[in-house]
Amino acid sequence: MNKNKNNCSKKETEIINIPIEQVKPNPFAQRKEFDKEGIKALAESITENGLMQPILVRKTDDGKDYEVIAGERRLNASVMADLETIPAIVVHLDDDTMSKLYALDISDQERDGKN
Numbered sequence: 001m002n003k004n005k006n007n008c009s010k011k012e013t014e015i016i017n018i019p020i021e022q023v024k025p026n027p028f029a030q031r032k033e034f035d036k037e038g039i040k041a042l043a044e045s046i047t048e049n050g051l052m053q054p055i056l057v058r059k060t061d062d063g064k065d066y067e068v069i070a071g072e073r074r075l076n077a078s079v080m081a082d083l084e085t086i087p088a089i090v091v092h093l094d095d096d097t098m099s100k101l102y103a104l105d106i107s108d109q110e111r112d113g114k115n
Contacts, residue, residue: 015054017085022065023057023075028099034073042077051078054087058098066090069098 055071066088068075078086093101 015087015089018057018066018088018090020075020079020083020086023055023086023088024060024065024067025072026068026098034076039073039077039080042073043080046074046077046081046083051083051087054089057088057090058093059090069093069101 051074053071053074055074056069057066057071058069059065060067069091071088075086
């Protein structure tokens, strides 16, 4: 099996439409609050144009649901737009890799906020 630098198998990555009720927030995410007006505007755009970019998810440990890796704003807006399913790229990451990705993302956000 061919693995990339994030311990994600390229062979195991797939895009599927997932029932929204099966997509859960990421437990490693630091950001819990989102701009309500921004989400509303995104929901209106999704209603009008559809979701232009899939979210990134991984399967939960029980294999029944999915956790958001990237795209929680798109998920929230899709819920507000009353979508039943959401397109998602499913990757297979372990908890350690997932927490490292979030640590890198947080430092990128902090760096970008200071520039």
